[in-house]
Amino acid sequence: MEAGSCPCPDTGSQEQQVYKPLESLARHSLSVKVDDSIYVVDKDVLTQNCEYFRALFQSGMKECQQEEIHLKCLGAVGFFVMLRILNGEWPMLSSNEIVEAIECTAFLQVNALTKYLINITNSENCLLMYSTAASYGVWELFHSSALFIRDIYSDLEEDVHTLPRELVDYIKSLIPSSYMVVCSHSPAIKLLQDFQRTVCYLDEGDKEWKVLTHLPKNTSTTMAGVAVLDNKLYIIGGVHDVSKKVVDAGFCYNPETDTWCTIPSPNQLRYNFTLIGHEDCLYAIGGEYDRKAMSSVERYRVSNGTWSFASNLPCPAASLANAKTMSRIFICLWMAKGATNIHEYVPEKDQWVLVTTLIREQSYALCMVAHKENLYVMRNGPCDDFLLCVMDCYNLSSGQWTAMPGQYGNSKGSLLTAVVRGDSVFTLSRLVTTEYTIRDYKWKTKKKMEGFGRIGSMYTFLMRLPKPTVSRMGDAEALTHTPNYGGLFDSAQSSMQCFEKL
Incomplete structure (x- = not known):
């Protein structure tokens, strides 16, 4: 057609x-x-x-x-x-x-x-998607919308309970996404164990951060690429120290088994690059090597464990603000003179497409998140004031920019990293973890929790975790887990079989 x-x-x-x-x-x-x-x-x-x-x-x-x-x-x-x-x-x-x-x-x-x-699927249509997919037996959509509902269950609880009991029970059997963080760490010194080298999650019930797992000794998260794909955490590259020597290995953490494994590095070693997970592939975008910015892009296909080159960026760039929404990949490229170009990568065509340009004097993108049809670009304020964080919203359907009212950053740079879950966005600083409720052109503070009191850059993301038995963040004891994913998916399969009979 x-x-x-x-x-x-x-x-x-x-x-x-x-x-x-x-x-x-x-x-x-x-x-x-x-x-x-x-x-x-x-x-x-x-x-x-x-x-x-x-x-x-x-x-x-x-x-x-x-x-x-x-x-x-x-x-x-x-x-x-x-x-x-x-x-x-x-x-x-x-x-x-x-x-x-x-x-x-x-x-x-x-x-x-x-x-x-x-x-x-979004908060406005997820219940319709879920119940209709159950009626017609579209099980992939059924499971995906159930996971979405589980993540925002407290916001939809009254409406969820209007569904048949079997549908409600299936949602409750699933595990919601957890807000996660790992700080920048160089590889550990062999004779000195660093108990700060951990991946942590936010216990929203206790409103505090807890340890999930320790990083392998050879892993570097300093200027590394960090991404989640199919509920597994990938850490690629990173540097050893100020010499910028690149770690020639990649690491993958599987929360189901609480284990780490290694994967190959990209063909071109790089640091300070952007790593994005999308449909069985990791994309290593731009970055630096030998202190020079690069435009090359590589694709790692998880199913066969190989790296290959993809289309180059329009220009060399490092540490790109990026976001995904509706399974679409977007990045920000600073073009000087206050211009920030937003490009979309189209995997099916292996092309970079210019979407729009934001022009703000003496300012460029620090972070970008997406919600529904909107891209939210957080940027430094005028006069190179990096302690001030302001925001603009771009609507993909209308093609219009809107300046967001107010300032959402503070002196600790809480909007240098942000993650969207449902209709909420989580931001993090050393003093406070803030959850905002997203409205199109206004973010409203929903609740505040304990900050993440560690030094270094922070990488934040979402993962679904088996119910763990963990120590508090400051403890040095080993972690023990009781993974329950196997039972979870057995339950899912059993539930789906029941719905086939409805």
């Missing part, structure tokens, strides 16, 4: 409507009739993306030769949404469109549509 900018069909009309592409289709075109609408689409696109059509066209049945196919058990709205997604669009969907899109992906088995629905 080549086009997708037509208005959504009015399914209430009795008059037949025809969807025609704006550009010429490939030679293998097909008319698909859904309700009173007809869609002229590329047969190859349907074959590549829909299990239903792939099986149909390979079956040898008479439909293989027909120029028009009539889908009688499907709504036109859902089919039109599917076509837009396959055309590379990112539409925000109404409640009715969500329901029909879930029906469509269940009937036609469209992985790209299921993935899209997962990516646009």
